[in-house]
Amino acid sequence: MACGRVMRDHFLDENEQTALITTVERTMRGLFHQGAQTSFAPEAKSAARHMGAAGHALFASVLQRVRRTLESDFGVARLYSAGSLLTRIWADERVPRDGMDVEPGHRYDNPHVDKANRASYDYSALLYLNSHCHADPGAPRACDYDRPERPDFDGGRFVWVDEGSDLVVEPRAGRLLTFSGGTENLHHGSKVLNGTRYVLGFWFTCHAELEYEDDEDCIANSPNARAAIAHREALRSPAHTALGAEIDASHNPRPAERAAAGARSGPAAAATDPSTTAAAEASELTPDEADEADEAARPPRYVDGLDLEARPPSAAEDGAVDHRRLPRPSDAWRGYDLPGFPDGTPAPFEEGYEGGYGLDDQATMEEAIEAYAAALERYDAVHGPPMESAEDEARLKRQRTAGMPFHPLYPEKSPGGEDVHSNAEDAWDAMVAHDAARRAPAYGERRSVNDAGEERLGGGSAGRRRGGAAERTDCGFPGITEAQCVQERGCRWDDSRVGVPWCFEA
Numbered sequence: 001m002a003c004g005r006v007m008r009d010h011f012l013d014e015n016e017q018t019a020l021i022t023t024v025e026r027t028m029r030g031l032f033h034q035g036a037q038t039s040f041a042p043e044a045k046s047a048a049r050h051m052g053a054a055g056h057a058l059f060a061s062v063l064q065r066v067r068r069t070l071e072s073d074f075g076v077a078r079l080y081s082a083g084s085l086l087t088r089i090w091a092d093e094r095v096p097r098d099g100m101d102v103e104p105g106h107r108y109d110n111p112h113v114d115k116a117n118r119a120s121y122d123y124s125a126l127l128y129l130n131s132h133c134h135a136d137p138g139a140p141r142a143c144d145y146d147r148p149e150r151p152d153f154d155g156g157r158f159v160w161v162d163e164g165s166d167l168v169v170e171p172r173a174g175r176l177l178t179f180s181g182g183t184e185n186l187h188h189g190s191k192v193l194n195g196t197r198y199v200l201g202f203w204f205t206c207h208a209e210l211e212y213e214d215d216e217d218c219i220a221n222s223p224n225a226r227a228a229i230a231h232r233e234a235l236r237s238p239a240h241t242a243l244g245a246e247i248d249a250s251h252n253p254r255p256a257e258r259a260a261a262g263a264r265s266g267p268a269a270a271a272t273d274p275s276t277t278a279a280a281e282a283s284e285l286t287p288d289e290a291d292e293a294d295e296a297a298r299p300p301r302y303v304d305g306l307d308l309e310a311r312p313p314s315a316a317e318d319g320a321v322d323h324r325r326l327p328r329p330s331d332a333w334r335g336y337d338l339p340g341f342p343d344g345t346p347a348p349f350e351e352g353y354e355g356g357y358g359l360d361d362q363a364t365m366e367e368a369i370e371a372y373a374a375a376l377e378r379y380d381a382v383h384g385p386p387m388e389s390a391e392d393e394a395r396l397k398r399q400r401t402a403g404m405p406f407h408p409l410y411p412e413k414s415p416g417g418e419d420v421h422s423n424a425e426d427a428w429d430a431m432v433a434h435d436a437a438r439r440a441p442a443y444g445e446r447r448s449v450n451d452a453g454e455e456r457l458g459g460g461s462a463g464r465r466r467g468g469a470a471e472r473t474d475c476g477f478p479g480i481t482e483a484q485c486v487q488e489r490g491c492r493w494d495d496s497r498v499g500v501p502w503c504f505e506a
């Protein structure tokens with residue numbers, strides 16, 4: 001399999017760059033973020049709903065262009081998408097306190113090998129939508145970190161961590177990097193220091209059976225996917241695990257650890273460099289000091305221009321894969337397993353995890369729903385009113401509420417699996433009618449309580465203390481059963497009167 005790296009400029013024109021940034025922003029509104037990073041899988045089944053039809057179609061055509069480019073760059077007859085991500089990274093100071101941070105302080109800048117994240121990642125492509133710009137008095141152009149349609153960013157360079165020296169690329173809007181996904185291409189994107197950085201990541205496999213498939217049911221039933229599962233199982237074999245452990249043992253991904261490990265695993269030059277040795281001795285270096293020591297020991301090479309002429313041909317490019325042992329993700333590195341994306345469903349709580357929207361894994365379902373709804377409201381307060389059209393806003397409401405584990409807003413599905421109701425209001429009405437037909441409305445005409453949409457986002461508890469029902473203090477939620485009310489909550493149940501809470505405080 002051919003290994004190598006290629007860089008190309010003007011892969012996207014300016015209209016495409018801005019259209020894709022607009023699409024990313026629209027898609028990510030209301031999504032959880034991991035610290036400064038928000039990612040979205042555009043090949044997920046529900047993606048078009050989030051991205052909008054035009055953005056989704058543009059992405060799909062770009063994906064095919066990227067695939068064909070990789071096929072020609074590396075002389076592969078056919079590649080298959082193994083997954084892709086839209087990623088937005090804010091400078092730290094821009095990370096909003098919106099209650100939507102499911103992994104505060106998440107590190108996105110760890111050096112890694114893509115194929116070690118997912119074995120199907122034979123080839124990688126990174127397509128930048130906006131440009132690196134360092135605000136220096138002597139800089140060739142002024143930087144604008146706040147330009148909404150296509151801001152600049154500082155930091156956020158792409159780095160190939162080569163032996164002895166980093167090869168650094170400054171992202172530019174429309175610049176495409178393609179490279180083979182193995183250990184010959186250990187790399188990372190560095191920390192974003194100012195502005196907001198947008199990148200599309202694409203990963204490709206040579207194997208049709210490993211092609212990205214979103215639907216778990218399909219996976220269970222398709223022969224191709226069964227082969228993929230068998231492949232994944234093989235990766236867990238003792239031999240593979242032993243190799244992984246060996247790789248882990250010989251490397252550390254963080255610069256501080258890398259500097260400290262220089263004497264053990266680095267090339268001779270690094271091992272004898274005084275600053276590296278100093279770093280090795282001084283385990284109390286701050287991360288910044290360690291970065292500086294690392295940079296002094298391994299002066300970076302910068303790439304500019306349209307290709308990688310700066311890079312001397314390596315053994316890898318000659319066809320003999322360079323089998324240097326390189327870092328695998330550390331235990332702390334969680335790759336791109338997205339928490340709760342992309343359907344707006346709450347992130348699963350890990351045991352002992354405290355963060356996200358201020359709950360731990362001991363929280364009750366109701367507490368989680370309340371906190372989630374409050375987080376969404378804080379999100380709106382921070383991010384301002386929606387930019388979308390009314391129709392999009394309705395869709396957004398639906399996206400936010402559809403996955404929530406309380407009384408289903410959208411019980412009725414068309415044969416195609418699409419929601420029958422075109423907007424959240426209709427769906428709400430339908431639900432109320434559905435309840436009415438079944439056993440009379442549990443909480444009366446919910447719509448008349450308050451027409452503000454946020455009540456619905458608030459889930460089952462909204463409106464329950466309204467005037468007409470003042471004589472009963474609500475103890476339930478729409479859809480609660482008598483058993484839940486009485487046994488679980490110790491409240492009283494009386495369903496003889498329409499329009500008042502049936503489950504109320506005794």
Ligand SMILES: O=C(O)CCC(=O)C(=O)O
Nearest residue numbers: 114126158188189199201
């Ligand atoms: O954003 C970048 O420049 C690097 C991202 C990356 O390496 C990845 O997503 O695997």
Ligand SMILES: [Fe+2]
Nearest residue numbers: 112113114187
């Ligand atoms: Fe990567």
